[in-house]
Amino acid sequence: MAKTFDHGGGVRSVQVPIPDNPLGHTLVYVVDTDRGPVLVDTGWDDPASWDALTAGLAACGTSVQEVHGVVITHHHPDHHGLSGQVREASGAWVAMHAADAAIVRRARQTRPERWYAYMAAKLTAAGAPEEHVAPLRAPRRRTLPGLAPALPDREIVPGELLGLPGRRLRAIWTPGHTPGHVCLHLEEEHPARRPGHGRLFSGDHLLPEITPHIGLYEDPDDATVTDPLGDYLDSLERVGRLGPAEVLPAHQYSFGDAPGRVRELLVHHEQRLTGLLALLREPLTPWQLAERMEWNRPWPDIPYGSRTIAVSEAEAHLRRLVKLGRAEPVPGSEPVAYVAV
Template identity: 70%
Template sequence: MTPQVTDHKGGVWSIAVPIPDNPLGHTLVHLLETDRGPVLIDTGWDDPDSWTTLVAGITACGFAPAELHGVLITHHHPDHHGLSGKVREASGAWIAMHAADTAVVRRTREAEPGRWLDQLTARLAAAGAPDEHLAPLREARAQGRGRTFPGQGAALPDRDIGPGELLDLPGRRVRALWTPGHTPGHVCLHLEEEHPSGRAGGFGRLFSGDHLLPGITPHIGLYEDPKGAEDPKGAQGPEAPEGDAVPDPLGDYLDSLERVGKLAPAEVLPAHQHAFTDAVGRVRELIAHHEERLRRLRELLREPRTPWQLAMAMEWNRPWEQIPYASRNIAVSEAEAHLRRLVKQGQAERVPGAGPVRYQAA
């Protein structure tokens, strides 16, 4: 197998590791040379072909997998963290992640079999999903399917990545930037070194994970919790639980974008698509996108709607009828995250009554 490997110069490489049956195509796993050996930034999906590609890519960069010194995980999603266990087995490398995402990994590993399926069904029912959408989930649960889910086999990180921390990577200057939103513990990693090409217009290079992508708006939904810790009933909603402690993923994401914009790196090395410049311009585009989406949602909420009805009425990259089954679940979670933002801003409120929760503009 000939992997797609790119030499970004200055001891930085990217390896395109495939994601099976996913329109994203691949995860860009970055390899960073250090004085103690190579370090990976993310690992890719846990799949035999993905592992073969990763190994071939490391070899093409001039190293053996056994030489890997460490792994920095931008966030816990399986297309980033999935192969971490195999990397550790092959090399003994340490694995580092922000504590908030490590907690999700730990809860995922400890969750009762089928718990995630129960939680998903409860959340969708509370959001107003129709019976025909819930039926396959209930059937899968009754047949004992859904006892495993992506992430259960990933390694438990043994190091924390602290916000603002200058990481222990001899010979390199890499600083962690906590950028929650896509996940509660997402981090970007700023390589505080002059760009090897001497490129002007910013300083250093930013490994941005899924936080900042050149042509895709990252998914911002309610934070996942296999044990339903955000809501003891396992059915999170835009107002559960009560008070200022309610996680606000979209608010987190917008705040994180502002910090990245102020950083103004010379180049961004994301985990999908391709490297790009003008991080500041891309940040402005993403902030404007979400502000416009919130404005349109307020218009839709002139009449009460459930989160499911709201998702159906929102603009996506294709008509609702063409959105695959699993992607509809993601769309509803994104609608709920935007609803939660509006609720916290006092621009939307829950409509009293039994049955699926409904919201309207305040």
């Protein structure tokens, strides 16, 4: 039985499962327009997920064939995975911010071997032990999920209204979780007349109980030194100033008081940076820092793939501290260690 929810005012959501993932599901939003439903995200590319999406659309009184367009908050496979199948079934357009569309384009052109070599080199430079890096060097036949995602055919332009006939949906660029993450502001009165400015489809940018992963933007062909955590904190404040009456996130459940949630997240990251400075009284590599950081379980219990993600998060926080002049690399260290200033 498809799990759907009517949010009122021509907006419903469908729970699309994410296989083998503690998040459980992605909330795919179905927005009525004068030309048929438009989806905000599509869910993971998996047969069970596709079945849930199609059943959910039927429960909403429509079908995948009637979908007019797909708006993608960001390129991750639990959001963009089924976009190609939806487009094939319906002829719908697929829209994404240019920065994430560029990642999709490169992902389609990058052979898995190149990606594994890049990850191995990055982890070695971060101080990962050989037993963690070795599996990335092993010959393999399997492919990574999300390496052949659908190329979008429309660009989401920040600050502009999307072409949804009969609706006012404005794109808000919110980089951090990915370089091209967007939130979508439905600039219409809340159906229950809650105080505030419309509703916000927040993707992974603003979630009621989860702090989204902020790691380094991964790209084998781009050596630009970015500051994802700085991007995230800036775009958090931008969303807080919108003051939507309700937030419709891609995971968990809808909620109010966006400015309050933004404040909690800003405080969380400030406390985390302060905690890392205390750890950096002695020089540490990104891997050593990740081992000592607080996670939702002890480091020995964190599975392989999650350790890689944790190290990327440690690096994003380190990069922020370096940019703020509060930490610096130790000259001549190999792999590079960092120390508080």
